[in-house]
Amino acid sequence: MDLKTTIQQVEGLPSPDFVLQQIVETASSPSASAKELNEVASKDPGFVSKILKLANSAYYGLPRRVAKLTDAIMILGFKTVRNIAMSIFAGEEFFKFQSSVLDIRDLWSHSIAVAVTAETISERIGYSNKEEMFMCGLLHDIGKTVQGILFPQVFDGIVNLAKEKEMPYYEVEKKLDIPTHEVFAEYLLEKWNFPEVVLISAARHHRPLSLGQSIYSDALYIVHMSTFICERLEFGNNGSGAPISLKKEVWDELGFTTRMFVDVVDIVRSRRQKIQEFMNL
Amino acid sequence: MQASTTIDRFLITVSSFSRELNTARESVHVFQAIHKVLRRFFEIHSVFVLEESDEAWQVILSDDSFPLPREELDPLVDHTCERKSFSFFPVEEGTLLVLPSLQSGKVIGVFVAFIQSDPEEFLQENESILGFISFFSGLVLENLRLYHRVLDASQVQEELKRYFRAMLDSLDESICVWDPQFRRVFENASYASLQVDPSFEQILKDLAAKSFEQEKGFAIEKEIQGSFFSFNTVVMDSPLQVIIRMEDITHTKELERLRQIEKMRSEFVANISHELRTPLAAIKAYAETITDSLEAMDSETLSEFMGIIQDQSNHLEFLIDQLLDVTKVENHSLQLEIEDVSLHALIEETAKGLAKSFENNGVAYQEKIPEEDIKVRADPKRIRQVINNLVLNSIKYRDHDKEDPMVGVWAEWQHGESKVLLCVEDNGIGIPADYHQKIFDKFFRVDSSLTYSVEGTGLGLAITREIIEKHGEKIWLESEPGKGTRFFFTLQRAEA
Numbered sequence A: 001m002d003l004k005t006t007i008q009q010v011e012g013l014p015s016p017d018f019v020l021q022q023i024v025e026t027a028s029s030p031s032a033s034a035k036e037l038n039e040v041a042s043k044d045p046g047f048v049s050k051i052l053k054l055a056n057s058a059y060y061g062l063p064r065r066v067a068k069l070t071d072a073i074m075i076l077g078f079k080t081v082r083n084i085a086m087s088i089f090a091g092e093e094f095f096k097f098q099s100s101v102l103d104i105r106d107l108w109s110h111s112i113a114v115a116v117t118a119e120t121i122s123e124r125i126g127y128s129n130k131e132e133m134f135m136c137g138l139l140h141d142i143g144k145t146v147q148g149i150l151f152p153q154v155f156d157g158i159v160n161l162a163k164e165k166e167m168p169y170y171e172v173e174k175k176l177d178i179p180t181h182e183v184f185a186e187y188l189l190e191k192w193n194f195p196e197v198v199l200i201s202a203a204r205h206h207r208p209l210s211l212g213q214s215i216y217s218d219a220l221y222i223v224h225m226s227t228f229i230c231e232r233l234e235f236g237n238n239g240s241g242a243p244i245s246l247k248k249e250v251w252d253e254l255g256f257t258t259r260m261f262v263d264v265v266d267i268v269r270s271r272r273q274k275i276q277e278f279m280n281l
Numbered sequence B: 001m002q003a004s005t006t007i008d009r010f011l012i013t014v015s016s017f018s019r020e021l022n023t024a025r026e027s028v029h030v031f032q033a034i035h036k037v038l039r040r041f042f043e044i045h046s047v048f049v050l051e052e053s054d055e056a057w058q059v060i061l062s063d064d065s066f067p068l069p070r071e072e073l074d075p076l077v078d079h080t081c082e083r084k085s086f087s088f089f090p091v092e093e094g095t096l097l098v099l100p101s102l103q104s105g106k107v108i109g110v111f112v113a114f115i116q117s118d119p120e121e122f123l124q125e126n127e128s129i130l131g132f133i134s135f136f137s138g139l140v141l142e143n144l145r146l147y148h149r150v151l152d153a154s155q156v157q158e159e160l161k162r163y164f165r166a167m168l169d170s171l172d173e174s175i176c177v178w179d180p181q182f183r184r185v186f187e188n189a190s191y192a193s194l195q196v197d198p199s200f201e202q203i204l205k206d207l208a209a210k211s212f213e214q215e216k217g218f219a220i221e222k223e224i225q226g227s228f229f230s231f232n233t234v235v236m237d238s239p240l241q242v243i244i245r246m247e248d249i250t251h252t253k254e255l256e257r258l259r260q261i262e263k264m265r266s267e268f269v270a271n272i273s274h275e276l277r278t279p280l281a282a283i284k285a286y287a288e289t290i291t292d293s294l295e296a297m298d299s300e301t302l303s304e305f306m307g308i309i310q311d312q313s314n315h316l317e318f319l320i321d322q323l324l325d326v327t328k329v330e331n332h333s334l335q336l337e338i339e340d341v342s343l344h345a346l347i348e349e350t351a352k353g354l355a356k357s358f359e360n361n362g363v364a365y366q367e368k369i370p371e372e373d374i375k376v377r378a379d380p381k382r383i384r385q386v387i388n389n390l391v392l393n394s395i396k397y398r399d400h401d402k403e404d405p406m407v408g409v410w411a412e413w414q415h416g417e418s419k420v421l422l423c424v425e426d427n428g429i430g431i432p433a434d435y436h437q438k439i440f441d442k443f444f445r446v447d448s449s450l451t452y453s454v455e456g457t458g459l460g461l462a463i464t465r466e467i468i469e470k471h472g473e474k475i476w477l478e479s480e481p482g483k484g485t486r487f488f489f490t491l492q493r494a495e496a
Helices: A003-011 A018-028 A034-041 A045-055 A069-076 A078-093 A104-125 A130-139 A142-150 A152-165 A169-176 A181-191 A196-204 A217-232 A248-253 A258-279 B006-021 B027-038 B070-083 B125-169 B189-194 B198-214 B250-292 B299-330 B343-361 B380-396 B460-470
Strands: B044-053 B056-062 B087-091 B094-103 B106-115 B174-178 B184-187 B219-224 B227-236 B241-248 B339-342 B364-368 B375-378 B406-412 B419-426 B475-480 B484-493
Touching: A003 A142, A003 A181, A018 A034, A018 A045, A018 A078, A034 A045, A034 A069, A034 A078, A045 A069, A045 A078, A069 A078, A069 B087, A078 A104, A078 A130, A104 A130, A104 A142, A104 A217, A104 A258, A130 A196, A130 A217, A142 A152, A142 A181, A152 A169, A169 A181, A181 A196, A196 A217, A217 A248, A217 A258, B006 B027, B006 B125, B027 B044, B027 B056, B027 B094, B027 B106, B027 B125, B070 B087, B070 B094, B070 B106, B094 B125, B106 B125, B125 B189, B174 B189, B174 B198, B198 B219, B198 B227, B198 B241, B227 B250, B250 B299, B299 B460, B339 B343, B339 B380, B343 B364, B343 B375, B343 B380, B343 B406, B375 B380, B380 B406, B380 B419, B380 B460, B380 B484, B460 B475
Parallel strands: B364 B406
Antiparallel strands: B044 B056, B044 B106, B087 B094, B094 B106, B174 B184, B174 B241, B219 B227, B227 B241, B339 B375, B375 B484, B406 B419, B419 B484, B475 B484
8 A cells, every 4th residue: 555546545535515615614714704604505505404403403502593504603603613514524424434343433423522522621721722623633533534435454454453452543553554544634634725733633643742842732732632531431432452642741731630631521521422413413 | 005914903902902901900800801802893782791709600790781681691601601612692683792701611701792783794703812812811810819819818817917916915924036046026015015125135035045045945034123024935946936925923923922921920920929938837837836835945946946937037038129129120220339349258258148058959169269359340239149149040950960069150350351250150950042041031930830840939030130231231141951051240340
């Protein structure tokens, strides 16, 4: 499995369709207004109704039902609506493949859990860009779906080996010396022209210190920590045979204390039920 | 003109916000800062602000024109607290912005603004600014809480300090505290009222030094400038300091002395009755015997009996004289008849009068007087009384365990000196050092009890001292229990 063919293969993967791309783009554009975003989305009424369904789900717990996308944008914010749209797309297009060794719904469940955990950590440690962290968490393992869709035997092989050797997924990839899910995520998200912070956390979440000090360091640390917490809590299944070990530097850099850790775990546990709403798409 | 980028506008807003927060001292200032900054983005009609306090919401700001009743607002606030994110809620004739202040994952304040701008025109870039304000205001609120907690704590400390100060000031005892550099770091009101002078202060420093040295406190009594003080020191660990408590116990001491005198006086009454009764009983018995059997008595027996009656009468007279003398001592009315007297004659006469006592008690008498005849200025009768008293005391308090009890009288003078030194010396039981001053007090007896192991009125030495002092001279003693006693007194030489 050489790199060149790999890249070519990735080219063949589904891309966010035009409307979704426009939603993501508009929602990320500082100069966009709620009205504009609504106009963009209204071109695909089916997609809008999916967004509204998730927005009205127990996870967001809105005090009143929203019937219009502009209302959802007002109440939840541009970035959260974008996150919802992205979740729908990823859930439908990527976390849907068949595997003989892993229920992909578990991988999806793990991804959402990491997204929620990343947002929760942000709140707890005072990192204000928390909606972005949801997105980073949501897509951190998108590379595994690329492997699963394009090279099902390889994916199944890694999962099997990880289970058998009781090793983390990433360690098996490294041992086999094949392009890792980090590499696939990087190609895919680059192709989609996604925000750099999302790309970096997907491409380096197993190597949080590899970037040195960077403006994306905190985001990377948060995703790494979130992965660790969700594996420990056995939230979904990301195909690992053993949980990753937490980098001490990440703990220290984020200024974590035992109290904070316990708080985060408690909140994530309490949100577990609501997270299921994402599964019912 | 170049249009400001999103980053520019973000920075401009953050700068304004942090400037507004710069002077925030109360939480309300934080919300006022949010209001001021957001007014530049939105047409804010009215605001409503809640702050968490002891797990309950307190209304911090509430404009009268704020349109929403609490029961409609509360579910929106609850939603914000659950999601920990700001929201715009479309309401009648406008939009409600609900902005939480987040700290450590908790909502500690909620800023609600009723906005009349068209919600559809709200821009995505506002989201970053609102998100930032949400986190940053929480941080500032939390810091203000800590700031107030520290203020409260120091206020409590101040109050406690005042409370203890008042308590310490209310004490009669004087209290001062010294640090290892001997600086006075505390004094109470009672100490201040003492008006401690430098020499007194030096005594306190010495007590502190001793406490530091011993690493523990102690108690001591001292006489300072005519007053008695009791001192108690306590050593504190951290910071290393010494507390000195002191109390003027002069009055207590005086009271104790008066009580002692009263006790001695009552003992004296019992004692003197006994002393007077003894010779009187003897006189009475012998006189009755003579009266009853005068015819049957031979002249020798009669003479012996009459002798006893005379002796006892003399003793009775001596006692009564003493009593009279002591009255004179009491009101200092003792009169002297000073003349030039031969020291030799004075001592010889006294010794002759005591010869019988020496013999009866088996006490050896020694004498050492300069050979030349020295004349002294004195009342001869009174000085004889002094020597007599001292010698009789020596006999009375002789050491029965010693084989050779003795009493010595010696006198000496040096050429060119105007005074003669006299000494009555014995090898008796001695007097403990504690009593060297007290024995001159009237009624005082070392045994000081009603057991009368040794007879006496307890007046002799008081009278003796009065006589010597009336002469303008001094009397003192050296004594060691078990070895003996030396009483010294001086007399003025007569001019040649």
